[in-house]
Amino acid sequence: MAWRWGRVWAMALGIAVATREAAADEAWVPAALQVELLDKLVPYDRNFAARAHANPMVLVAYRDRDAGSEHAARQLAAALAGRRTLGDLPCEAKVVGFTSAEALRAEATKERAGVALLAPGIESSAAEVARVFTGWNGLTVSASGLGVDEGFTVGFVLEQGRPRIRVNVAQSRRQNVDFRSELLRIVRVTP
Amino acid sequence: MTPRWIIPCLVLFAAAPRAAEPNPDALERLLEEKVVSSASQAAETLADAPATVTVVGRTELWALGIRSIDEAVNFFSVGLFSQNGLASPETGSRGVLLSADFGNHVLVLVDGHTMNEAWDGTAYVGPGLGIPLEAIDHLELITGPGSVLYGSYAMLGVVNVVTRAGRELRAVTATASGALNPPLDEHGAPGLRLSGLGRAGRVSVTWGDGFELGSLPVDVLASLELLRHHGQDLDWRPQPGFTDTDGTASWPTNFGPNATPGTWGGRVSRSWYTEETAGLLRVRVGDLEAMVHAAMYRRGAPYFGNLTIASAFDAPESHEQDLWLDLDLRWRKALSPRAALSLRGYLDAYEYSNQARSWSWSTDGDPALTPAGVNLASFGFDDAYRAPVRWGGAEAQARVDWLGDGRFELLAGVDARLSEYSSHRRLTDLDGHLLGAYQQYQHSGWSVAPYVQQRALLGHGVSLNLGLRLDLHDAFAPQPSPRAALIWATPWNGRLRAVATTAFRVPTGYERFDSNSSWLISNPGLRPERVASVELAYEQRLGRHAIALVGFASQFRDLIRFGPAPLDLAPDGRQWYANSSELFSYGASLRVDGPLGPLRYVATVTASSTSQSDAPVVMSPAWFGNARLLWSPGEARWSLALASFFMSARPVDQAFATGADASGDSISWAGGTTAPAQVDLRAVVTGPLPGPKGLTVRLTAGGSVNAWGPYVVGPLLAPTEAGQVPQLTPMPDRLFVHAAMAWTLELAPARGSTPP
Numbered sequence: 021m022a023w024r025w026g027r028v029w030a031m032a033l034g035i036a037v038a039t040r041e042a043a044a045d046e047a048w049v050p051a052a053l054q055v056e057l058l059d060k061l062v063p064y065d066r067n068f069a070a071r072a073h074a075n076p077m078v079l080v081a082y083r084d085r086d087a088g089s090e091h092a093a094r095q096l097a098a099a100l101a102g103r104r105t106l107g108d109l110p111c112e113a114k115v116v117g118f119t120s121a122e123a124l125r126a127e128a129t130k131e132r133a134g135v136a137l138l139a140p141g142i143e144s145s146a147a148e149v150a151r152v153f154t155g156w157n158g159l160t161v162s163a164s165g166l167g168v169d170e171g172f173t174v175g176f177v178l179e180q181g182r183p184r185i186r187v188n189v190a191q192s193r194r195q196n197v198d199f200r201s202e203l204l205r206i207v208r209v210t211p
Numbered sequence: 212m213t214p215r216w217i218i219p220c221l222v223l224f225a226a227a228p229r230a231a232e233p234n235p236d237a238l239e240r241l242l243e244e245k246v247v248s249s250a251s252q253a254a255e256t257l258a259d260a261p262a263t264v265t266v267v268g269r270t271e272l273w274a275l276g277i278r279s280i281d282e283a284v285n286f287f288s289v290g291l292f293s294q295n296g297l298a299s300p301e302t303g304s305r306g307v308l309l310s311a312d313f314g315n316h317v318l319v320l321v322d323g324h325t326m327n328e329a330w331d332g333t334a335y336v337g338p339g340l341g342i343p344l345e346a347i348d349h350l351e352l353i354t355g356p357g358s359v360l361y362g363s364y365a366m367l368g369v370v371n372v373v374t375r376a377g378r379e380l381r382a383v384t385a386t387a388s389g390a391l392n393p394p395l396d397e398h399g400a401p402g403l404r405l406s407g408l409g410r411a412g413r414v415s416v417t418w419g420d421g422f423e424l425g426s427l428p429v430d431v432l433a434s435l436e437l438l439r440h441h442g443q444d445l446d447w448r449p450q451p452g453f454t455d456t457d458g459t460a461s462w463p464t465n466f467g468p469n470a471t472p473g474t475w476g477g478r479v480s481r482s483w484y485t486e487e488t489a490g491l492l493r494v495r496v497g498d499l500e501a502m503v504h505a506a507m508y509r510r511g512a513p514y515f516g517n518l519t520i521a522s523a524f525d526a527p528e529s530h531e532q533d534l535w536l537d538l539d540l541r542w543r544k545a546l547s548p549r550a551a552l553s554l555r556g557y558l559d560a561y562e563y564s565n566q567a568r569s570w571s572w573s574t575d576g577d578p579a580l581t582p583a584g585v586n587l588a589s590f591g592f593d594d595a596y597r598a599p600v601r602w603g604g605a606e607a608q609a610r611v612d613w614l615g616d617g618r619f620e621l622l623a624g625v626d627a628r629l630s631e632y633s634s635h636r637r638l639t640d641l642d643g644h645l646l647g648a649y650q651q652y653q654h655s656g657w658s659v660a661p662y663v664q665q666r667a668l669l670g671h672g673v674s675l676n677l678g679l680r681l682d683l684h685d686a687f688a689p690q691p692s693p694r695a696a697l698i699w700a701t702p703w704n705g706r707l708r709a710v711a712t713t714a715f716r717v718p719t720g721y722e723r724f725d726s727n728s729s730w731l732i733s734n735p736g737l738r739p740e741r742v743a744s745v746e747l748a749y750e751q752r753l754g755r756h757a758i759a760l761v762g763f764a765s766q767f768r769d770l771i772r773f774g775p776a777p778l779d780l781a782p783d784g785r786q787w788y789a790n791s792s793e794l795f796s797y798g799a800s801l802r803v804d805g806p807l808g809p810l811r812y813v814a815t816v817t818a819s820s821t822s823q824s825d826a827p828v829v830m831s832p833a834w835f836g837n838a839r840l841l842w843s844p845g846e847a848r849w850s851l852a853l854a855s856f857f858m859s860a861r862p863v864d865q866a867f868a869t870g871a872d873a874s875g876d877s878i879s880w881a882g883g884t885t886a887p888a889q890v891d892l893r894a895v896v897t898g899p900l901p902g903p904k905g906l907t908v909r910l911t912a913g914g915s916v917n918a919w920g921p922y923v924v925g926p927l928l929a930p931t932e933a934g935q936v937p938q939l940t941p942m943p944d945r946l947f948v949h950a951a952m953a954w955t956l957e958l959a960p961a962r963g964s965t966p967p
Contacts, residue, residue, distance in 0.1 A: 069230035088545030098616030108231035180268030181349040
């Protein structure tokens with residue numbers, strides 16, 4: 021009997037740790053603040069204005085079949101809908117499920133998106149996204165702040181109770197994002 | 212001639228929206244926003260929190276030379292303050308400090324885990340907290356009641372220590388530090404001699420990392436620290452004339468081999484010390500998180516007083532010790548895009564113990580002889596007290612986002628807990644032979660507390676936060692703790708916040724059951740204390756500057772105070788803890804902050820008026836605050852900080868104690884019952900050292916302008932004859948220098964430059 025209960029507890033523990041979904045309440049920069057930061061960040065991209073006129077859509081992606089990730093994405097989309105502009109230019113938001121980087125890029129092209137805002141839960145695909153989005157025209161933004169070293173262009177992270185912006189300069193250039201030098205002095209830069 | 216098609220194009224062009232220009236001030240202002248999670252158990256900006264919260268980051272703690280949480284409270288918080296009576300620091304809020312409560316009116320959390328133990332509600336904010344500073348990401352200091360989500364103890368405030376994410380650290384950090392304090396004479400003045408210096412040393416090692424285990428994200432944080440402190444020599448003014456009697460004869464009190472019989476006072480050089488060893492391990496794997504914390508906190512105090520155990524003079528054998536072992540396991544899961552569940556289990560073991568080395572006289576011969584004819588022999592004994600405590604419980608919490616977009620979120624949970632404690636006393640002679648041993652009491656109990664909170668963003672910048680918690684205990688009436696908060700973000704960058712809330716504290720096992728034959732009887736019928744509080748706050752941003760004003764009023768009821776027991780219960784004059792006091796406090800806090808060129812300034816001040824029903828208020832300052840100026844040109848460069856903490860004069864803890872003269876008439880102190888205004892100043896320089904990469908040094912020098920603190924020391928806690936004045940504690944950091952060195956070895960390639 022004891023060994024049977026042992027197996028039950030082991031299975032329960034295994035189920036508890038076996039998921040890699042976005043933690044339901046893991047600390048991240050609140051959605052409304054992220055959107056405000058994005059709004060103030062995009063004007064630092066020299067190519068933003070031209071891109072935004074042609075590609076006003078913001079794709080908000082969540083890890084497919086990840087409830088926590090989808091919840092975060094919908095909060096971000098609601099915050100964007102409340103603003104209606106980014107960098108004083110009109111924008112719209114659309115929520116999509118992330119199944120692969122290729123599918124996301126295809127969706128971004130189809131919807132004329134200039135920003136792909138990636139909800140928590142997609143960080144493990146950062147390198148794949150970077151590879152597929154090289155040559156694309158726009159920002160890939162990590163809402164959890166993770167994955168910037170691995171390939172997202174920008175991330176918002178909480179450090180010591182304050183929001184911080186991480187920028188992957190090299191990947192940004194590969195995605196036709198040309199940040200002004202004055203921005204790079206106040207963000208955390210990944211070469 | 213201008214083509215006709217040009218004009219419509221020009222009109223269209225003029226009407227087309229233009230992209231915004233970069234606005235560095237606006238971006239930097241957003242990066243100065245603070246995000247808190249303690250006030251609502253959800254991440255929200257400080258401006259949206261339904262409470263007055265101060266956020267202190269790790270780099271701020273380092274930049275100001277902060278060595279423990281009580282220093283952070285004094286130098287950073289709005290409305291909280293701490294006082295150090297050479298024992299464990301005490302914390303007050305908005306002008307109210309309930310001395311000798313051993314920290315049971317402030318709730319202390321580590322990553323949401325309650326640290327207040329289940330026997331006397333104690334949690335320390337000094338070295339006794341046992342959390343290495345290097346493991347801390349930031350502190351959230353909530354001023355005011357916080358029982359709506361956390362239950363008992365959160366009457367004056369809540370301190371939440373948020374630890375670092377291992378993946379953010381990705382390094383091993385080793386820190387070594389030391390401090391020196393000059394000896395203090397009986398006037399509280401620093402002495403100019405090397406002998407008798409106070410010294411402290413601390414080492415810590417912290418490792419943090421994040422990686423993938425197969426497909427699972429893993430985050431690890433481990434931290435250890437060792438602190439040893441030996442206090443500087445202190446000279447106490449002699450307090451003569453103490454005698455002991457057996458009813459027929461009396462002789463000078465025996466204060467031990469380091470004192471003259473009958474006289475307490477002289478130089479203390481051995482009995483003031485602190486030893487602390489602590490460790491923390493936190494592991495996250497997928498949705499599961501586990502925390503283990505262990506700490507040992509042992510200290511000796513250099514005097515006999517209200518906060519310390521009775522002991523012989525300058526006896527290092529007299530000490531107090533706390534042992535902690537805390538386990539916390541939690542699991543979080545998003546069930547759907549609108550609902551999430553978290554489960555938490557916790558188990559804590561704690562033991563408080565103290566040993567008081569005392570001396571007395573043994574007599575032989577005829578007891579009817581006069582003292583001169585009695586052969587007195589000095590003998591020493593140890594009176595050891597021990598209280599082992601265990602408690603554990605489980606908490607289930609559900610979050611429902613009704614609309615799925617964060618605008619209407621419900622939090623509902625229930626926390627169930629069992630606890631058990633006992634108290635033991637043991638008397639031994641100096642050879643360890645047992646003179647007597649007994650268990651005073653043993654008690655077990657339970658509590659169950661459902662709670663609910665609804666947050667709503669109503670539009671037009673208005674948000675509402677309504678919460679209610681109901682604590683059910685086996686021994687007390689149900690305790691409701693409601694909170695209502697309304698916040699309006701004005702169109703002109705201001706924030707108006709109105710909050711009404713209550714909190715409570717259950718009587719502790721020590722207050723209810725402890726007793727002894729000399730000075731204390733038990734009172735099992737104690738009722739919970741309660742506080743009801745309202746606050747109205749307004750914050751206005753002016754570019755990168757901000758000014759905030761908070762008005763508050765609090766009514767405390769059924770406060771448990773130590774005082775004379777009814778004569779029918781204690782005809783021998785012993786005392787007890789009783790629900791004997793009401794207290795009303797009101798006032799305002801002001802905070803300003805912003806940049807001044809390359810500098811950053813912050814200043815706060817709180818003014819309050821406090822009145823108490825049954826006795827004048829002691830220890831509570833009418834005004835206090837802090838101010839700091841920081842010059843920090845960027846990471847990897849030297850920075851300079853100037854900081855101060857100040858507090859108005861206030862009555863000392865025994866200010867209103869009365870005695871009786873030879874004819875039995877009541878007498879009061881002749882003076883010296885007001886601790887002078889306190890002003891602490893410090894200057895800190897910190898920066899990288901040349902040589903190995905990752906080496907940083909910090910130098911701190913500081914002191915107190917005033918010589919005396921608000922605690923009365925010695926056996927003279929009440930006047931025994933006219934003309935007496937109490938002896939007060941000197942300021943523990945009257946003058947000090949402190950040096951720290953930290954070395955960080957990165958485990959992953961450098962992440963690039965960072966902003967200031």
